[in-house]
Amino acid sequence: MIDWYYDLIMAITIKDIAKRVGVAPSTVSRALNGRGRMSSVTREKIRQVAQELGYYPNMLAKGLTTRKAGSVGVVIDRRHIPVERSFYSPIIEAIESTATPHGYHVIFATLKNHSSLKIVKERKVDGVVLIGTDISDELASSLLEEIPIVLVDNHLQGVDSIAVDNFGGAYRAVEYLIELGHRKIGFVTETMRDLSFRERFAGYQEALKKYGIKLDEQLIAEGGRRRGSGSIALEKLFEGKTLPTAIFVANDYTAVEVIWAIKAAGLNVPEDISVVGFDDNDIARIVDPLLTTVHVPRKRMGEEAFRRLLALIGDPTLSPTKIVFPTELVIRDSSGYKARSTS
Amino acid sequence: MIDWYYDLIMAITIKDIAKRVGVAPSTVSRALNGRGRMSSVTREKIRQVAQELGYYPNMLAKGLTTRKAGSVGVVIDRRHIPVERSFYSPIIEAIESTATPHGYHVIFATLKNHSSLKIVKERKVDGVVLIGTDISDELASSLLEEIPIVLVDNHLQGVDSIAVDNFGGAYRAVEYLIELGHRKIGFVTETMRDLSFRERFAGYQEALKKYGIKLDEQLIAEGGRRRGSGSIALEKLFEGKTLPTAIFVANDYTAVEVIWAIKAAGLNVPEDISVVGFDDNDIARIVDPLLTTVHVPRKRMGEEAFRRLLALIGDPTLSPTKIVFPTELVIRDSSGYKARSTS
DNA sequence: CTGAAAGCGCTTACAG
DNA sequence: CTGAAAGCGCTTACAG
Numbered sequence: 167m168i169d170w171y172y173d174l175i176m177a178i179t180i181k182d183i184a185k186r187v188g189v190a191p192s193t194v195s196r197a198l199n200g201r202g203r204m205s206s207v208t209r210e211k212i213r214q215v216a217q218e219l220g221y222y223p224n225m226l227a228k229g230l231t232t233r234k235a236g237s238v239g240v241v242i243d244r245r246h247i248p249v250e251r252s253f254y255s256p257i258i259e260a261i262e263s264t265a266t267p268h269g270y271h272v273i274f275a276t277l278k279n280h281s282s283l284k285i286v287k288e289r290k291v292d293g294v295v296l297i298g299t300d301i302s303d304e305l306a307s308s309l310l311e312e313i314p315i316v317l318v319d320n321h322l323q324g325v326d327s328i329a330v331d332n333f334g335g336a337y338r339a340v341e342y343l344i345e346l347g348h349r350k351i352g353f354v355t356e357t358m359r360d361l362s363f364r365e366r367f368a369g370y371q372e373a374l375k376k377y378g379i380k381l382d383e384q385l386i387a388e389g390g391r392r393r394g395s396g397s398i399a400l401e402k403l404f405e406g407k408t409l410p411t412a413i414f415v416a417n418d419y420t421a422v423e424v425i426w427a428i429k430a431a432g433l434n435v436p437e438d439i440s441v442v443g444f445d446d447n448d449i450a451r452i453v454d455p456l457l458t459t460v461h462v463p464r465k466r467m468g469e470e471a472f473r474r475l476l477a478l479i480g481d482p483t484l485s486p487t488k489i490v491f492p493t494e495l496v497i498r499d500s501s502g503y504k505a506r507s508t509s
Numbered sequence: 510m511i512d513w514y515y516d517l518i519m520a521i522t523i524k525d526i527a528k529r530v531g532v533a534p535s536t537v538s539r540a541l542n543g544r545g546r547m548s549s550v551t552r553e554k555i556r557q558v559a560q561e562l563g564y565y566p567n568m569l570a571k572g573l574t575t576r577k578a579g580s581v582g583v584v585i586d587r588r589h590i591p592v593e594r595s596f597y598s599p600i601i602e603a604i605e606s607t608a609t610p611h612g613y614h615v616i617f618a619t620l621k622n623h624s625s626l627k628i629v630k631e632r633k634v635d636g637v638v639l640i641g642t643d644i645s646d647e648l649a650s651s652l653l654e655e656i657p658i659v660l661v662d663n664h665l666q667g668v669d670s671i672a673v674d675n676f677g678g679a680y681r682a683v684e685y686l687i688e689l690g691h692r693k694i695g696f697v698t699e700t701m702r703d704l705s706f707r708e709r710f711a712g713y714q715e716a717l718k719k720y721g722i723k724l725d726e727q728l729i730a731e732g733g734r735r736r737g738s739g740s741i742a743l744e745k746l747f748e749g750k751t752l753p754t755a756i757f758v759a760n761d762y763t764a765v766e767v768i769w770a771i772k773a774a775g776l777n778v779p780e781d782i783s784v785v786g787f788d789d790n791d792i793a794r795i796v797d798p799l800l801t802t803v804h805v806p807r808k809r810m811g812e813e814a815f816r817r818l819l820a821l822i823g824d825p826t827l828s829p830t831k832i833v834f835p836t837e838l839v840i841r842d843s844s845g846y847k848a849r850s851t852s
Numbered sequence: 853c854t855g856a857a858a859g860c861g862c863t864t865a866c867a868g
Numbered sequence: 869c870t871g872a873a874a875g876c877g878c879t880t881a882c883a884g
Contacts, residue, residue, distance in 0.1 A: 177632065180861065192862095192863075193869090193870055199863085202864095202870090204869055204870075222631050223631065224631065224860085224861050224862070225633055225862095226569050226570075226633075226862090228861075228863080230567070230569040230862070230875095230876045231875075231876050232876090237633070247606070259590050271627070272618075273580065273615065274601075274605055274615055284614070288579070289568060290614060422795055449792065452792055453795060454796070520877095522877060524877080533855045534855095534877090534879095535856080535857095535878095538879055538880085539880095544880090547853055547854075566877085567878070569876085569877080570877030570878040571877075571878055573859095573862090573877080574878050574879045575860090575878085
């Protein structure tokens with residue numbers, strides 16, 4: 167271990183500036199932080215020298231005294247890795263890009279088997295945004311006792327959260343399918359264990375109900391949390407007595423798999439079966455046909471998550487708020503009028 | 510500003526443990542860090558109490574004295590946002606997942622207009638991995654003076670780097686196309702300004718040369734760095750006198766756009782034109798037809814990047830190493846034997 | 853084997 | 869308006 171290597175180049179400190187300007191370190195601190203009244207001459211002089219010397223505060227020292235780390239944590243469950251195909255990556259990026267201008271850095275952490283969050287225990291962060299429903303209530307509650315948190319795409323009584331109008335988005339998507347003339351509308355999801363997916367299912371049910379269409383159990387299928395979930399679910403649908411003329415799928419990735427499976431069965435989308443997804447992921451514009459889906463404003467959600475966290479860091483007594491973001495149906499090529507054949 | 514809120518619940522410190530055990534704080538420190546010889550009774554007692562109290566060291570204080578932050582930075586140029594469709598996201602995730610078991614956290618930062626890296630100036634990180642060729646040589650060099658760094662998918666004399674065998678991968682892809690009987694093989698890229706893409710182009714050229722095929726300028730097109738790059742490039746190719754029977758595209762995303770454009774022109778892939786991509790992104794298994802491409806082991810690259818950085822943090826005098834990862838051709842459905850019509 | 857002291861780089865009452 | 873002192877929570881020679 168060579169410990170001295172980078173120590174030769176000692177970073178410049180407040181003391182160096184003080185010596186150079188001929189003033190006390192505490193004065194330098196005040197000048198740089200704009201605290202207390204002081205002659206603008208010395209203040210300017212100090213600032214100028216700091217600039218010249220390329221001074222940056224050592225955040226470890228600063229944080230130790232101010233009890234602020236200058237970073238926030240962004241935590242997701244390991245299950246969402248690879249993020250490449252995750253719903254959450256635009257949210258994470260938005261958090262980073264809005265945190266930076268505010269002088270905050272973001273520590274990106276992944277959670278496995280509900281371990282306690284080292285970044286908060288070690289005081290590396292001033293707050294954390296917990297993304298997804300995999301975060302257990304116990305973890306969230308215990309965290310809340312030591313640090314401000316905001317939940318994204320998850321909800322828990324008494325804690326700040328950023329949510330999506332899953333119900334409304336699903337309702338609208340299914341209503342649209344009904345308007346196109348469809349009556350046999352399937353619902354496919356990876357799993358029902360996810361709050362968001364359950365909400366989307368509820369929206370599906372409500373739309374059917376509103377338009378007087380009876381719920382058909384055989385038109386509902388769960389594919390499981392794995393690659394190929396969509397085709398597994400489609401197989402189940404095809405085993406039923408009634409074939410759907412349209413399928414509402416709870417997320418885009420699964421919708422793409424459903425489309426592939428439909429094609430593999432020798433049918434066409436949307437001529438034989440219309441498919442509508444949810445999320446408006448990048449892939450929605452890559453599949454053939456282009457996917458009709460429900461847009462979720464993930465960038466705005468990430469921005470808002472950070473803003474809210476920042477507010478809570480400033481004042482932890484703020485009362486918990488739940489912000490629900492609206493969704494929007496984006497009509498592309500995977501949906502069309504009710505299939506002729508099955509009419 | 511309510512500053513006292515979370516301060517009421519003071520985190521437990523080394524002093525608390527010391528008091529409880531009836532020993533000096535310095536002894537607690539030694540026990541917990543396993544330094545110096547000491548009676549195993551007191552050591553055990555201390556460890557047990559620390560455990561009971563749920564003690565975690567305050568990394569701000571620890572870092573201030575040890576000059577180690579316990580975090581590393583992962584930096585990419587803002588241009589690669591959204592990472593969702595980026596080549597780099599699996600690399601970033603791999604860095605995070607290998608850093609965590611080593612007790613390091615990762616600060617994810619985005620670089621805009623070559624600003625200097627605040628995370629290193631503020632001593633928040635012990636090392637940084639710089640991803641992509643957008644990182645300027647000046648920035649890398651200046652950083653290297655204060656902290657260990659490793660470059661990923663980029664190269665610079667005298668600094669550690671993790672690279673991809675772009676040349677070899679491209680060579681193999683084009684050779685494969687030649688083996689299928691193709692002679693009119695196009696090359697499409699977003700841009701030639703990127704080192705990786707230039708290397709892939711070089712591999713393309715070398716394969717043609719090796720098999721005695723003359724380079725045809727009209728078969729080479731750049732689409733520009735924007736959405737739709739692939740179709741723009743394809744249009745250029747179609748303006749030429751000779752139509753390609755196969756196209757080697759420098760990355761998967763652009764390849765997908767090329768496929769779409771070919772379909773839009775009323776042609777089929779691979780019957781009329783074979784398409785081969787590079788990267789083996791998730792989308793390669795989503796497009797129709799499934800994309801033949803060159804696999805890049807991004808996960809392993811990320812793991813290796815962190816390991817190398819860790820080694821450098823331990824000993825900054827290690828001599829710079831360049832690690833080149835091999836690639837592998839993955840044959841799927843977008844490539845086939847030479848088109849009949851144009852033969 | 854263990855304690856007391858000094859120090860890491862900063863901030864913040866407290867004097868003057 | 870500005871300096872000296874104490875303290876944030878830890879580690880590390882230095883004594884004993």
